[in-house]
Amino acid sequence: MFKRFSYFLLFSFFILSASVSNAGNVTSGIKNLFTDESAEDEFLSPDAAFGVSIKQDGQTVHANFTVAPNYYLYKTRTKFEFTPAQTFELKLPKADIKNDPNFGEMEVYHQDFTATLVLKDKISTLIDVKITYQGCSEKGLCYAPQHKNFTITPDGSASLNQAATTASNTSSSNNNASESDSQAANLLKSGKWWLIILGFFTAGLLLAFTPCVFPMIPILSSIIIGKNAHVSRLHAFNLSLAYTLGMCLTYTLAGIAAGLSGQMLSSALQTPWALGFGAFIFALLALSMFGFYELKLPNSIENGLMNLSRRIKGGRFFSDFLMGVLSALIISPCVAAPLAGALLYISKTNDVLLGGVALFSLSVGMGTPLLLIGASAGTLLPKVGSWMNAVRNLFGVLMLAVAIWLIAPVIPMQVQLALWAALLIVPAIYMHALDSLPTDAKPALKFWKGIGVMMVVIGLAMLIGALSNAKSPLQPLSGLIATASNVQQQHNNLNFQPIKNIAELDNALKNAQGKPVMLDFYADWCVACKEMEQFTFSDARVQSALKDTLLLQVDVTNNTEDDKALMQKFNIFGPPGILFFNAKTAEETHLKVVGYKNADAFLQILDERGSCLPETIQC
Amino acid sequence: MLAKILKPLSFILLIVAIALALRFFSELSASSKLSSAPLYATNLPDTSGKVQNLGQYQHKIIVVNFWATWCPPCKEEMPELIALQQSFKNNNVIVLGIALDEPALVADYLKTNPVNYPIFVSETAGSLLGEQLGNDKGVLPYTVIINADGKVVNTHFGRINKAILEAAIKPLISP
Numbered sequence: 001m002f003k004r005f006s007y008f009l010l011f012s013f014f015i016l017s018a019s020v021s022n023a024g025n026v027t028s029g030i031k032n033l034f035t036d037e038s039a040e041d042e043f044l045s046p047d048a049a050f051g052v053s054i055k056q057d058g059q060t061v062h063a064n065f066t067v068a069p070n071y072y073l074y075k076t077r078t079k080f081e082f083t084p085a086q087t088f089e090l091k092l093p094k095a096d097i098k099n100d101p102n103f104g105e106m107e108v109y110h111q112d113f114t115a116t117l118v119l120k121d122k123i124s125t126l127i128d129v130k131i132t133y134q135g136c137s138e139k140g141l142c143y144a145p146q147h148k149n150f151t152i153t154p155d156g157s158a159s160l161n162q163a164a165t166t167a168s169n170t171s172s173s174n175n176n177a178s179e180s181d182s183q184a185a186n187l188l189k190s191g192k193w194w195l196i197i198l199g200f201f202t203a204g205l206l207l208a209f210t211p212c213v214f215p216m217i218p219i220l221s222s223i224i225i226g227k228n229a230h231v232s233r234l235h236a237f238n239l240s241l242a243y244t245l246g247m248c249l250t251y252t253l254a255g256i257a258a259g260l261s262g263q264m265l266s267s268a269l270q271t272p273w274a275l276g277f278g279a280f281i282f283a284l285l286a287l288s289m290f291g292f293y294e295l296k297l298p299n300s301i302e303n304g305l306m307n308l309s310r311r312i313k314g315g316r317f318f319s320d321f322l323m324g325v326l327s328a329l330i331i332s333p334c335v336a337a338p339l340a341g342a343l344l345y346i347s348k349t350n351d352v353l354l355g356g357v358a359l360f361s362l363s364v365g366m367g368t369p370l371l372l373i374g375a376s377a378g379t380l381l382p383k384v385g386s387w388m389n390a391v392r393n394l395f396g397v398l399m400l401a402v403a404i405w406l407i408a409p410v411i412p413m414q415v416q417l418a419l420w421a422a423l424l425i426v427p428a429i430y431m432h433a434l435d436s437l438p439t440d441a442k443p444a445l446k447f448w449k450g451i452g453v454m455m456v457v458i459g460l461a462m463l464i465g466a467l468s469n470a471k472s473p474l475q476p477l478s479g480l481i482a483t484a485s486n487v488q489q490q491h492n493n494l495n496f497q498p499i500k501n502i503a504e505l506d507n508a509l510k511n512a513q514g515k516p517v518m519l520d521f522y523a524d525w526c527v528a529c530k531e532m533e534q535f536t537f538s539d540a541r542v543q544s545a546l547k548d549t550l551l552l553q554v555d556v557t558n559n560t561e562d563d564k565a566l567m568q569k570f571n572i573f574g575p576p577g578i579l580f581f582n583a584k585t586a587e588e589t590h591l592k593v594v595g596y597k598n599a600d601a602f603l604q605i606l607d608e609r610g611s612c613l614p615e616t617i618q619c
Numbered sequence: 620m621l622a623k624i625l626k627p628l629s630f631i632l633l634i635v636a637i638a639l640a641l642r643f644f645s646e647l648s649a650s651s652k653l654s655s656a657p658l659y660a661t662n663l664p665d666t667s668g669k670v671q672n673l674g675q676y677q678h679k680i681i682v683v684n685f686w687a688t689w690c691p692p693c694k695e696e697m698p699e700l701i702a703l704q705q706s707f708k709n710n711n712v713i714v715l716g717i718a719l720d721e722p723a724l725v726a727d728y729l730k731t732n733p734v735n736y737p738i739f740v741s742e743t744a745g746s747l748l749g750e751q752l753g754n755d756k757g758v759l760p761y762t763v764i765i766n767a768d769g770k771v772v773n774t775h776f777g778r779i780n781k782a783i784l785e786a787a788i789k790p791l792i793s794p
Contacts, residue, residue, distance in 0.1 A: 045756045141777045142690035144719045144757035245760045503656040586743055
């Protein structure tokens with residue numbers, strides 16, 4: 001019975017994704033009423049149609065090109081440019097001959113192929129290689145020339161030349177959403193199915209250990225042990241499987257729906273009210289952890305479910321399935337980042353199936369620990385005891401911390417510091433930090449008191465910071481120190497010129513008078529942007545490196561149509577994002593900065609600018 | 620006590636969730652607005668290499684056609700663009716061909732296949748302009764139709780034909 005049910009679920013999921021992908025065509029059809037069916041029935045983005053990666057083997061470079069079915073690349077228009085210039089021998093495999101009424105015979109590649117370049121001289125420095133390729137779809141569409149930059153090194157490790165995005169990725173962070181977005185999106189772009197499934201599965205597994213999942217443990221335990229004390233192992237496993245599938249369905253559907261709406265989810269999730277809503281949910285969850293109430297569904301729903309499950313054969317599974325659906329909604333704030341990445345990809349490519357599969361793997365990863373608990377038929381579930389209460393309280397405090405952290409970007413710094421102070425001092429008092437210990441106190445008690453006292457002191461520092469205009473919870477006493485030594489820390493004395501829309505940007509670029517340009521995407525609610533201002537842009541070295549650069553800034557706080565257009569133009573999924581243009585007003589795509597970079601990392605990127613382009617004389 | 624509060628609370632949450640969903644779906648029908656401003660602000664070299672400002676074509680009905688010599692469908696549709704230019708040249712219509720290609724190849728091609736409308740050649744600036752006019756995937760051929768007020772009325776990916784062009788242009792022409 002159950003088997004059939006799960007097959008049914010999978011089947012319906014695929015049916016849904018198929019119908020949804022059609023819906024995607026319809027929406028693009030709405031956008032573009034002016035289309036003849038044959039030309040635009042889903043053409044891939046150039047990066048999905050063609051790909052190139054390189055492998056270096058001493059002085060030999062292999063460029064592996066991938067070509068999607070029904071697409072082709074021109075042999076003669078595949079070019080390699082080295083900076084600094086190199087003499088090299090290029091070997092291209094035999095191509096297909098395509099007969100064209102207009103062109104006569106052309107040499108094209110319909111399948112993946114490898115070009116081999118043998119460099120004449122020994123490689124002594126880093127060498128940039130720019131690969132250009134051009135191709136078309138058999139359906140009567142071509143693509144503008146594609147350029148990809150790679151770097152080859154003396155020690156033979158070739159790499160894709162992009163600003164490495166290795167900023168610290170705090171777990172399930174919302175303000176790093178842009179960063180994890182792009183990583184998730186890049187992973188999806190690579191189109192390697194097993195890699196995508198594995199990557200998202202791992203992300204899900206990690207998500208299962210974020211604080212949001214804790215409240216689900218009591219729900220699950222009530223599912224497995226609550227209603228009937230004696231369940232067989234298999235039965236319990238099946239119950240938790242139903243629950244997990246419920247979660248999966250929710251994410252996959254939510255993902256597909258939002259993806260098709262084409263809304264930039266990460267920015268939608270970072271609006272003040274969405275953040276506030278998330279924080280509110282966490283505060284509620286924390287209260288349940290502190291035992292103010294038992295987290296369960298309202299009685300009417302619960303009873304309805306019970307009745308339903310008595311009436312229908314296999315109803316237990318169905319009600320658990322519904323529980324899974326609801327739980328998924330509860331913990332959605334944690335899943336924002338990877339979800340946003342997947343959604344972005346879906347909305348960009350209409351490849352709903354792949355996006356759906358990715359989201360499905362994500363939720364399966366999240367469900368794995370739950371499945372294990374289920375398979376153990378409740379033996380793995382923590383038994384209630386006094387230590388369990390301590391753990392629950394800890395989780396509660398953690399969740400309140402998540403709540404504060406969520407709304408931090410949209411509340412004044414003083415309020416934020418005061419909240420942190422409260423969160424440190426109040427639990428410390430619960431830990432008896434301020435009670436005098438009995439003389440024969442146990443060592444553990446002494447230890448915890450010590451920890452508690454530390455928390456009180458840090459909390460007090462935060463409180464002082466709140467009252468003395470500190471700039472950051474990481475440096476709560478900076479306000480005092482600054483006034484004491486009479487040093488006015490001037491944050492962000494980079495003078496940005498505000499840019500409102502694409503037309504203004506083009507004007508500014510035109511009038512840059514041969515200066516290189518830096519374009520910064522900023523928003524009031526973006527924590528990483530504020531950190532960039534505080535710690536990176538204020539650095540004297542960064543400022544001197546940028547003194548001859550025209551600085552432009554787009555404020556996307558309100559996420560207007562213009563803002564969205566600008567972000568889409570440069571494939572920025574949300575602030576912070578920094579782009580560079582060279583003196584010829586061409587974007588230096590390999591230097592895109594996404595997410596927070598500290599001064600040192602940022603300087604490295606600044607140093608990479610101004611590489612000699614073949615057509616410029618300036619270096 | 621709290622259980623009592625929880626019940627209305629869960630309803631509120633539900634309502635908020637529905638509101639969220641509604642907001643997403645309301646975005647669904649809103650299609651993106653394209654601006655023709657970038658076109659008028661662009662400077663591109665013509666076939667003789669002279670840089671021209673495309674602002675000179677403001678207040679005309681413009682058919683911008685992005686193409687390249689190595690793109691079979693682009694060449695297939697060219698005769699139809701030539702015919703369009705011929706039949707509507709007295710109705711304030713101008714076809715602009717923008718080649719994302721190398722000037723030498725374009726010059727060679729136009730020697731044997733002359734056209735009766737201006738051609739501009741620039742791979743980088745041309746691609747950028749195409750992107751600004753809604754060609755997010757860098758597809759060729761790509762055609763944009765802008766009315767005399769500077770509003771983008773139509774965009775078309777892939778091979779265009781006479782029927783589509785005329786259906787789009789005729790309503791724009793003042794009788």
